[in-house]
Amino acid sequence: MNDLEELAVLDPARHNEPTPAQWARSRNFVERTMAGRAASAPVRRRWVGAGAVTVAAGLVGAVVIPSLMPGVTGKAVASWTAVPTARTGDQVLPQAEACGANDVSGSSTKVSASDVILAEQRGDATMLIMRKTNGHIVECLGVGDDRFASMGLTDGTPLPPPPAGKLTLETRSSYGDGDDMFSNIVGLAGPGVTSVELRLNDGGTVHASVKGGWWGAWWPGPEGGEGTDEFTVIAHSASGDTTYLPTQMP
Structure with a gap:
């Protein structure tokens, strides 16, 4: 015990108190682990699919298993566009019902257009x-009725919004291999954020x-x-732009 107490002094995060959202994610992971439904290593979020390895971001959270359709x-990667087209809940209702x-x-007993937050x-x-x-919030990616990945984002506990004009990062990952590899990123946007863009190092x-x-966004690549x-x-917001490196995002 004395050794542990001496080592604790060297912990740079010993005075840090987790946020309510971090506690919620941690409790969610523990509950899943006790139920035998979590992966062996805790991660914030990650995709899991047959024959592929996924890397995910930061903090403890839910681990889910998506469906992978051969x-x-x-097909999704080959037809990808850098600029998305916004869709309403009515326009993606079949995909929302599949998700x-x-x-x-947890599965939904009934899905309506109003359940769609972003599409x-x-x-x-x-x-x-x-x-x-x-009340759980999830993300799904698919082509038509075929879902190739899905992920839990919250466990029903409301996440505190970021300050006006700012962002948080809730998950980031890469999945697949070769020409079929894609990346995904999702977070919360504070009031006043009008648009978000990612600038890749390759230009x-x-x-x-x-x-x-x-x-949120997804794109081909690792x-x-x-x-x-x-x-x-x-x-981007009316008050100006805020630039983040992913590893430094809250």
């Missing part, structure tokens, strides 16, 4: 963030979607992996 990922029906974070179209692929019947620009207090700063995130 050929769907390749709600899966058991990631976008990039080529053949649709990304949406929606609220399930139990490319990805325009994210922003709606309902959330922002840049979204944990612990890397291969792109910057820029939040």
Whole structure:
């Protein structure tokens, strides 16, 4: 015990108190672990699919298992566009029903257009963030009715919004391999954020979607992996721009 007490003094985070959102994510992971439904290593979020390894960001949180449809990922990547087309809940209701029906974070007994918080179209692929019947918020990516990835974002506990004009990062990941590899990033957007863009180190620009207090994007390539700063995130608002490195985002 004396050795542990001496080592504790060297802990640079010994005086840091987790935020309510961090406590919620931690409790959620512990509950899943006790239920035998969590992965062996705690992560904030991650995609899991057959035959591939996924890297995810930072803090403890939910681990979920998406559906992987052969050929769907390749079709989504091949038709991808840097600028998304915004979709309403009515326009993506079939995709929302498919997302709600899966058991990631619990299945929904009924899905309506109002459950969709954010939806976008990039080529053949649709990304949406929606609220399930139990209050959990999830993200789904798919082509038509075929879902190639899905992820739990919250466990029903409301997340505190960031300050006006600012962003938080809730998840980032890369998935797949070769020509089918893609990256994903999702976070919360504070009041007044009008648009978000990602500037990749190779010179490319990805325009994210922003709606309902959330922002998100996905793109072909490995840049979204944990612990890397291969792109910057820029939040635009009437009061000015805020630029982030992913590893430094709250």
